[in-house]
Amino acid sequence: MLWAFLFVAYGPFVIVWAWSVATSEDDRVQAVKILRRGFKAIAAPTLFIGLAAYFGWNALHGAHGIRAYQEQTQLKQEALLAEQNAQAEQLMWRRRVAALKEHALDADMLDERSRAMLNLTRNGDIVIPYGPNDKLF
Numbered sequence: 001m002l003w004a005f006l007f008v009a010y011g012p013f014v015i016v017w018a019w020s021v022a023t024s025e026d027d028r029v030q031a032v033k034i035l036r037r038g039f040k041a042i043a044a045p046t047l048f049i050g051l052a053a054y055f056g057w058n059a060l061h062g063a064h065g066i067r068a069y070q071e072q073t074q075l076k077q078e079a080l081l082a083e084q085n086a087q088a089e090q091l092m093w094r095r096r097v098a099a100l101k102e103h104a105l106d107a108d109m110l111d112e113r114s115r116a117m118l119n120l121t122r123n124g125d126i127v128i129p130y131g132p133n134d135k136l137f
Contacts, residue, residue, distance in 0.1 A: 059065050098104060121127060 061067055115121065
């Protein structure tokens with residue numbers, strides 16, 4: 001592989017040197033043959049290394065690569081968590097709606113709770129004040 005690096009790194013200098021040193025047409029033809037042989041020797045490995053690097057990068061960073069798979073897995077976990085939260089909230093609301101049905105309501109409890117929320121009393125009710133730290137509910 002060192003020869004490939006040297007050919008790529010010093011290729012332009014070699015071309016200029018070979019052309020300037022060549023004194024006759026035969027020397028120039030020989031120099032061109034050497035350069036073609038060097039190019040043929042380095043072209044295939046360079047092409048395949050480039051293709052391997054391209055496919056390797058896409059396997060990691062591409063639209064269907066490893067990082068995209070990790071992002072999709074993360075999004076799936078977030079969606080499952082959101083679905084669980086939505087189901088829990090839906091169950092809570094179903095229980096609340098079921099508690100509002102006629103057979104589930106107790107008139108005395110409803111009256112007591114509505115008066116507590118509205119801060120109202122009837123005539124004759126006894127009011128026992130609580131301290132600021134003693135909450136009834």
